[in-house]
Amino acid sequence: GAGVSQSPSNKVTEKGKDVELRCDPISGHTALYWYRQSLGQGLEFLIYFQGNSAPDKSGLPSDRFSAERTGGSVSTLTIQRTQQEDSAVYLCASSSVSGGAGELFFGEGSRLTVL
């Protein structure tokens, strides 16, 4: 498709399990972002990729969270030993602007529920 694609769209997991969330950005977009939206909250920045490198990881809440990007395209966000407070919608966005965020194009998000 032409837009940002995220999978899974919904994930229910038990506390303590690991989860992987995937993002396919728009083809040719060099910048990729992960945000999350907890219930009733705004969008919280997690990490930003320029190509395969992550110049800004400042939003990752703890060392249980990690992300990688390969081939300048697909990105995976991994949450280890999930906790109930990790429940949120995880949004991926991409942009063609390198250096300075311009318009971001968002996927539909992956809703994570930790029981």
Added chain:
Amino acid sequence: DQQVKQNSPSLSVQEGRISILNCDYTNSMFDYFLWYKKYPAEGPTFLISISSIKDKNEDGRFTVFLNKSAKHLSLHIVPSQPGDSAVYFCAASGRAAGNKLTFGGGTRVLVKP
């Protein structure tokens, strides 16, 4: 600390009237501002933006105003339509503020027919 704030969590307006959404920011390094619209179970979609060198940008029914001295921006929707009912997020960015968008908490708009 919240660098971008939307102090009104919700707004209700009659169809055909004007909707005014407000946003305040604290980081003077921000130089580009955007509004996003979000429907339930969908990702946010870009609506309109403004650079800090301007004080107004208009696109159809949507106008964004920027007051740099007050660190305040607003989005005007006129006339409001039922399809405008959504959550609206204000966002800001700047090369000196990091290569990311910082979002406000959102304002839920309900346009009543």
